Amino acid sequence: MIKCYSMGKEVKIHCFSYPAGEPGFRVYGPRVDLIKVIPDTLEGSSLCSDLIIAAQLLTRFKDAELLLPYLPMSREDRAMDKNGYITSIGKDTLINQLFSGANKITTYDMHSSACIKTALHLIKDIKPEPEFDLTYEEFDPDIVIFPDGGAKDRYNYMLVDRADVVGYATKSRTDNGLKIHDVTCVCQPNSESPVNWRESFIDWIGMESNCKSEVKILVMDDICDGGATFIKLAEYLKEQCNIVRLNMALHVSHGIFSKGLDSLLEHYNHIYTTDSFCNFIEHEKLTRYKIFD
Numbered sequence: 627m628i629k630c631y632s633m634g635k636e637v638k639i640h641c642f643s644y645p646a647g648e649p650g651f652r653v654y655g656p657r658v659d660l661i662k663v664i665p666d667t668l669e670g671s672s673l674c675s676d677l678i679i680a681a682q683l684l685t686r687f688k689d690a691e692l693l694l695p696y697l698p699m700s701r702e703d704r705a706m707d708k709n710g711y712i713t714s715i716g717k718d719t720l721i722n723q724l725f726s727g728a729n730k731i732t733t734y735d736m737h738s739s740a741c742i743k744t745a746l747h748l749i750k751d752i753k754p755e756p757e758f759d760l761t762y763e764e765f766d767p768d769i770v771i772f773p774d775g776g777a778k779d780r781y782n783y784m785l786v787d788r789a790d791v792v793g794y795a796t797k798s799r800t801d802n803g804l805k806i807h808d809v810t811c812v813c814q815p816n817s818e819s820p821v822n823w824r825e826s827f828i829d830w831i832g833m834e835s836n837c838k839s840e841v842k843i844l845v846m847d848d849i850c851d852g853g854a855t856f857i858k859l860a861e862y863l864k865e866q867c868n869i870v871r872l873n874m875a876l877h878v879s880h881g882i883f884s885k886g887l888d889s890l891l892e893h894y895n896h897i898y899t900t901d902s903f904c905n906f907i908e909h910e911k912l913t914r915y916k917i918f919d
Contacts, residue, residue: 627904628676630683631660639681647677651682658687658822662918663694665882666904673698681724689729693918696880697733713904729898735848735879737777748875754879754900755784757915758846761877761898762788764913767844768834769793771809771827771863773855777847786814793827795859804854806862828866842873850878850899852885860893881914883907 637655644650649672661683665673679700684690714732725731728748735754758781762770770785771793772778778794785792793816796807808823809827834841843863845856856876864872874894881899883890885908890897898913 627664627666628683629662629664630655630658631662632657633659641676643675649678651679653683653686658683658690660691660693661808663688663692663695663698664902664904665698677724681727684727691730691732692728693726694731694733695900695917697736721805732918734900737848751919754848757879757898757900757917758877759874760896760915761844761913765842765844765875765896765898767842767875768838769811769830769841770844770846771859773845773847773859780848781846782814782835790814791830793830795862797858799854804858806858809859809863809866827863831867831870832851838870840871840873841867842875844875844877845894846877849882850876850880850890851882853883853890857889859895864893881905881907887912 628639628641628651630639632655637653637658639651639653641649641651661680662864663673663676663680665676680692684692725748731749733749734752734754736749736751769791772781772791773795774797775794778792782792790813791811792809793807793809798807810824811827812824831841845859847855850856850911860874863874875896875898876890876894877898879900880902881897882903883905885898887907891909891911894911896911896913897909898915900915900917901919902917
């Protein structure tokens, strides 16, 4: 989905496809200073077509800013399965060619810069602290657990001054699917525990259960697609814990939710995300923060 703005007011744009499939557009205004592209996961629109149209708009309105709340193809930093990547990596990829016409690009919590190296100097990456702060204050977790060490390294700076212990999972992907091997709890630099202190989740939860009847766990990452990682992680945590009730919530910057919310809500009592995707999913247990509004 593409939206255009001039001086803060929306400018009407009509996007369409020609009979042979080429994307086209008509913009009803003499000036555009902001072009916003939001992936639409329900209406069936093509993100690639939207990006091509955005690139054409940038050639027409050369001073316009490109706003991409979710940076397309940013997961191109790794193989999605053993047979290949989302698309080819390299400086001549489509995404780099499209971005090269922009003067300024703003995005939110970019997953990786691996696929946009030649346009990286144009990108302003907005960090997710304000939205995470709201989630943390509302849910008030006993511990934040990340689905892997990479997510811990990415977000742990937001927890240094507010949490003594964080956890992270070790996982692997095989032809049989995703497997969670263990969850390790480690102390923060500001903690009174020794710097190298670490223990398994089951040992940590054992200590917590001595003084609590419920433990609140907040799971955090940048992207939730179908949700398999978070479901597997929740199942693992519940299997390891039969001595205290777990109250779990999920915070992700980009909620694709390609398989809906039902399976996730079987394990998480609340889900927090942003409006970086246009999927029109609404639920009383879903909080969607507005960014770049």
